[in-house]
Amino acid sequence: xxxxxxxxxxxxxxxxxxxxxxxxxxxxxxxxxxxxxxxxxxxxxxxxxxxxxxxxxxxxxxxxxxxxxxxxxxxxxxxxxxxxxxxxxxxxxxxxxxxxxxxxxxxxxxxxxxxxxxxxxxxxxxxxxxxxxxxxxxxxxxxxxxxxxxxxxxxxxxxxxxxxxxxxxxxxxxxxxxxxxxxxxxxxxxxxxxxxxxxxxxxxxxxxxxxxxxxxxxxxxxxxxxxxxxx
Numbered sequence: 001x002x003x004x005x006x007x008x009x010x011x012x013x014x015x016x017x018x019x020x021x022x023x024x025x026x027x028x029x030x031x032x033x034x035x036x037x038x039x040x041x042x043x044x045x046x047x048x049x050x051x052x053x054x055x056x057x058x059x060x061x062x063x064x065x066x067x068x069x070x071x072x073x074x075x076x077x078x079x080x081x082x083x084x085x086x087x088x089x090x091x092x093x094x095x096x097x098x099x100x101x102x103x104x105x106x107x108x109x110x111x112x113x114x115x116x117x118x119x120x121x122x123x124x125x126x127x128x129x130x131x132x133x134x135x136x137x138x139x140x141x142x143x144x145x146x147x148x149x150x151x152x153x154x155x156x157x158x159x160x161x162x163x164x165x166x167x168x169x170x171x172x173x174x175x176x177x178x179x180x181x182x183x184x185x186x187x188x189x190x191x192x193x194x195x196x197x198x199x200x201x202x203x204x205x206x207x208x209x210x211x212x213x214x215x216x217x218x219x220x221x222x223x224x225x226x227x228x229x230x231x
Contacts, residue, residue, distance in 0.1 A: 003228075005046050006225055007225055007228060007229060008046060008051055009037075009038075009041065009046075009051070009161075010161050010222065010225045010226060010229065011229065012037065012051045012052055012054075012055045013034055013037065013055075013160060013161045014161070015052060015055055015079075015082055015083060016030070016033055016034065016037065016055045016056075016058065016059055017030060017034075017157075017160075018082050019055075019056070019059060019075075019078050019079045019082040020033065020059060022078045022081075022082065023059070023070055023074060023075065023078050025059075025063070025068060025070070026066075026068065027124060027157070028066050028122060028124060029059075029062045029063055029065075029066040029068045030062070030157075030160070031120075031122045031124065031160055031165070032062040032065055032066055032118070032119075032120060032122070033055075033058040033059045033061070033062035033063075034058070034160035034161075034165070035120050035122075035160070035165045035166070036058045036061060036062060036110060036114065036118055037054060037055055037058045038162075038163040038165060038166055039114060039166060040054060040058070040110060040113060040114060041054075042163065042166060043113065043114075044113070052079075052083055053102055053103065053106055054106060054110070055079075056075060056076070056079040056103050056106075057103050057106035057107040057109075057110055058110065059075055059079070060072060060075050060103055060104075060107050061107045061110055061111065061118060062118075063075070065118050065119060072100060072103065072104065073100070075103065076090070076096065076099050076100050076103055077089070077090050077096075079103075080099060120165070121170050122165075122170055123156060123165075123170040123171070123173040123174040123177070124156070124174075126170055126171050126174035126175075126203075127152060127153070127156060127174040127177065127178065130174055130175065130178055130203050131148075131149050131152065131178070133203075134148070134178065134189070134199075135149075137189060137199075138189070142187065146185045146187060147185075148178075148181050148182065148185060148187075149181075151181040151184050151185065152177050152178050152180075152181040155177040155180050155181060155184075155219060156173070156174070156177045158219060158222060158223075159173060159177065159215075159218075159219050159222075161222045161225075161226075162218050162219065162221075162222045164215060164218055164219070168211070168215055169204075171203070171204040171207070172204060172207050172211055172212075172215065173215060174203075175200045175203050175204050175207055175212065176207075176211070176212045176215035176216055177215075177219075178200075178203075179200060179212050179216070180216045180219065183216075200212060
């Protein structure tokens with residue numbers, strides 16, 4: 001994938017997250033929408049599609065997949081407003097109906113293109129479990145003073161700007177963002193240097209430090225992409 005394509009995909013995911021926030025979507029529908037988007041463009045060429053239309057259709061499809069009750073009308077209006085911040089609110093008319101029809105048709109096309117395989121096992125439930133265990137292992141004062149959990153959740157959200165969700169297992173991603181969060185705060189698990197089994201292997205037996213470093217490197221690279229975007 002070229003650098004220009006990477007930047008386009010990053011911008012579209014940013015657009016989807018902003019629209020999702022305005023629609024008050026939960027984290028799982030947003031994760032599903034992002035995964036559908038990345039999966040679709042693993043199979044198709046960017047130049048053949050309007051990526052923002054695909055992004056809007058991914059949001060609509062994800063809401064149905066995750067049983068999040070959001071009207072198509074709201075998705076169309078919010079996506080239009082998010083993409084065209086300087087334009088007036090979209091009124092009911094030819095433009096609205098054309099966009100609505102395009103999103104609906106694109107949603108059906110996505111389903112066929114992905115062979116209706118649009119349900120995914122996300123890292124969120126694993127990260128929630130790992131954080132609970134970690135909070136019991138660490139000193140209470142340290143856990144309360146450092147926003148490790150908040151940082152880990154932010155890193156997980158940011159990981160969806162990349163195709164990590166397609167390349168690595170949800171358990172590995174959850175462990176890696178937790179490892180990264182500890183690095184961000186300059187701390188580590190108590191006594192882990194003196195144990196035969198590393199803490200990350202307690203959470204996921206088949207994970208290695210190389211896998212963790214690979215995932216972290218991909219997340220860091222996504223931040224470099226963000227810095228390259230025009231302001």
